[in-house]
Amino acid sequence: MTAGLTLQGVQYRHGMKTILHDVDLTITPGKIIGLLGENGAGKTTLMRLITGSAKGKGTIAINDATVVGERKQHVSFTEQLRGFARETRVDQVVNFYRDVYGDFDFQRYQDMETFLQIDGSLKLTSLSKGMKEKLIIALTLSRRTDLYLLDEPFSGIDSMSRKRIINSILQWKPDDAIMVISDHYVSEVAAILDEIVVVKDQTIFTHEATDTIREKYDVGIEAYYESLYEKGNDYD
Template sequence: MSLVKVNQVSYAKGRKQIVKDLNFQLESGKIVALLGENGSGKTTIIRLLAGLALRWQGEITLGNQKVGTATKRFTALLADLGDFPSDFSVQQVLDFYETMYGDFDLGKAQQLLTFMELENEDRLKNLSRGNREKLALVVTLSRKAQIYLLDEPLSGIDLLSREKIIQSLVRWFDEDSLVLITTHQLSEIENIVDEVLILKDKTIALQADLETIREEEGIGLEELYRQTMLETRRESHGLY
């Protein structure tokens, strides 16, 4: 049974159409990559599933409930640490999330902190960008959510930080949950992704099981993305 169902969903900001006629379904137990060019609407889709976008058209259900206030209880959006005071310690951030979310697992958070090589007494103002991203993932994955929405968790950070984040997704992935991740680091997520959604021309150009693609076509994630984008460009220019 599908955990996420998106049916004929469109969203515009003012006169600008961001996404149009989105249709896809996602199941639990998978890590799914949502791919597309900059400005293609990936973040918009994340916000739609998180219940943060307004005045959209169509139907979105998460766990058989219409997306909204109720579905936020089991949907974890990648944390934004920018709203915390810069002199907050890592422990204060954890305390806030434990107070805010009833499903926050402090023990799991501590395990993740140790794995990420972060200290409870570290101050946000002293953390590198990579360590801030690792902390954001710590507090996000420490919730016992059904759906994890990770928008560009690997963006602009060093290689070792990206490796830690990817390793943490594998190590702490819950088979009963769903992870939807947007990124441009295709080669680095190649081995952890089960399924891929490719966004082009404001809609889903392809949804595919990555293992099936490897077996039947003998290509990986990067080549699949390249071929899909080139194919849709040819179609849009009438080259077939």
């Protein structure tokens, strides 16, 4: 059994364009990964391929589960709750999650709801962007699973909420679970990342441990990441 997340020869085309090609990636259990890349580079697509929401070629395995249906048991993704009517209340959304995910831990959800100050009686339509993001994070982390995919969890969020979300991640991530956090801006999460994966030129451009980058190149993660987009960078 190969534990963790493995992608082999993954390719994805959409609308007669190649979005991703030759994606090979192995992530070992327990790691927190920063998935970086410019807007539209294919970060979200990569996550959607892993969940099975997008259909591409190649092999994707989470703890040996390769079939999409089975894989879904092992992955929790920050979906944007668009399948719910706008009038749906937060607690109804929570009940939906409790119903359909056998690994949803209501106790954990309640702890996070308190910590992130989420009001269960509100309707989805009346949530602010930050509040909705916090709800999505709480729902995603409340599942006890092997892989968490957080797609740009900090976009449009004030710094106070951002810190709370980062603390929730540290607090509630199971020890051997993998967490992938995508962002096009790295500095706010750099300190909690084990590794970074950079999506560039329609493939995985770099995959390296953050402390290795700091030791080897004597630069910060943000500076390193930015240097990848400058001509003739010297970290190859």
